[in-house]
């Protein structure tokens with residue numbers, strides 16, 4: 173055979189072998205196909221031809237042919253599957269029944285740091301899963317992925333730790349499904365997803381949560397310390413103050429001897445100032461108790477209408493002294509609620525005090541009405557009103573439209589913040605509507621007891 177003919181023949185045989193191999197690979201029966209090819213009688217010629225082949229030249233020609241080849245249409249099932257597995261973001265590995273790698277896609281190469289050719293034919297577990305995170309050996313027999321090859325069930329979304337080529341451990345989410353043929357496990361498909369970034373995010377979130385709860389605990393500790401300090405201080409202040417008030421009262425009663433008009437008016441002022449101071453101490457104490465979460469609510473069956481009448485009666489003298497009418501409109505029938513009546517009275521008295529304090533002329537009204545499963549309590553006044561920009565700020569502790577020392581009326585700016593927190597403790601809410609120069613309405617809404 174001359175050289176030209178033998179090369180021609182060799183090329184033809186090589187082409188036949190190539191096609192047969194491709195088909196065999198597609199069908200997964202490479203060995204069978206190869207032996208079939210030999211049995212067809214081309215064996216000797218093929219072996220001879222292949223022996224004479226310039227294998228490198230053929231490989232180059234095949235590569236060039238592949239590069240120039242037009243793009244394979246995706247409606248060809250083989251190319252479709254290949255395109256998907258090669259381009260999917262999930263790492264994919266295919267193992268034979270012994271756990272040896274038979275395929276690995278580029279995403280898996282990137283995650284594991286190995287190139288496909290380096291691992292083909294090697295037991296995958298020995299390359300990427302051979303140690304436990306604590307550094308101890310991890311035999312394939314104990315590996316849950318290995319159990320799939322031993323006939324165990326598929327594994328879905330197992331969170332695991334694998335090892336990159338560099339030796340670095342990394343967290344991974346993997347699934348492993350057996351490939352069965354004729355009832356026997358022929359291998360397994362493994363999909364993996366590197367979750368290092370997600371783990372970092374989780375760790376960062378946990379760290380922030382920890383920091384936040386630590387900061388909150390610290391703030392609560394500081395609050396409790398403040399509340400303890402205020403409790404001790406106010407007790408220390410209250411004791412001598414009670415003595416001052418007691419002696420002032422005795423003097424006003426003419427004990428040990430009647431007072432002249434001038435002295436009486438001085439003692440009267442001492443008494444009033446002491447009462448004012450006492451009210452202030454009580455207010456600060458109550459604020460710090462609420463702040464520290466130590467305010468206790470003692471709910472009992474109560475008639476909201478009656479509590480409202482009591483609050484109105486309490487502030488009546490103050491309104492009269494200022495020449496303001498106090499209008500009270502409360503239903504005759506009881507409005508039953510399970511609440512701490514002392515606390516509700518304190519809230520209504522606070523609102524009524526404010527209404528009287530910030531109203532120079534006109535009237536102050538307290539109206540109570542049922543509203544479905546709740547009771548509404550409106551405290552209205554015809555006073556100075558509140559600027560729209562201040563409507564939110566009035567609830568802040570110590571906030572006052574004008575500082576107490578620059579205005580005629582006193583106060584600490586705690587009344588509304590205490591009232592709102594108290595109403596929340598009672599399970600209700602409080603709102604305000606106001607127009608500067610025309611007056612304000614504060615409305616408390618509290619749930620009523622279910623009828624029956």
Ligand SMILES: Nc1ncnc2c1ncn2[C@@H]1O[C@H](COP(=O)(O)OP(=O)(O)OP(=O)(O)O)[C@@H](O)[C@H]1O
Pocket residue numbers: 455526527530553555556557558566571572573574582583584585586587588589612
């Ligand atoms: N009815 C009202 N009319 C106009 N302004 C009001 C009214 N109620 C409250 N305010 C404004 O809101 C501020 C805060 O009220 P809050 O009751 O908390 O404090 P205060 O009355 O100044 O002092 P305290 O109640 O502690 O004695 C008041 O200083 C006032 O500027």
Ligand SMILES: [Mg+2]
Pocket residue numbers: 522525526583586587588
């Ligand atoms: Mg007030």
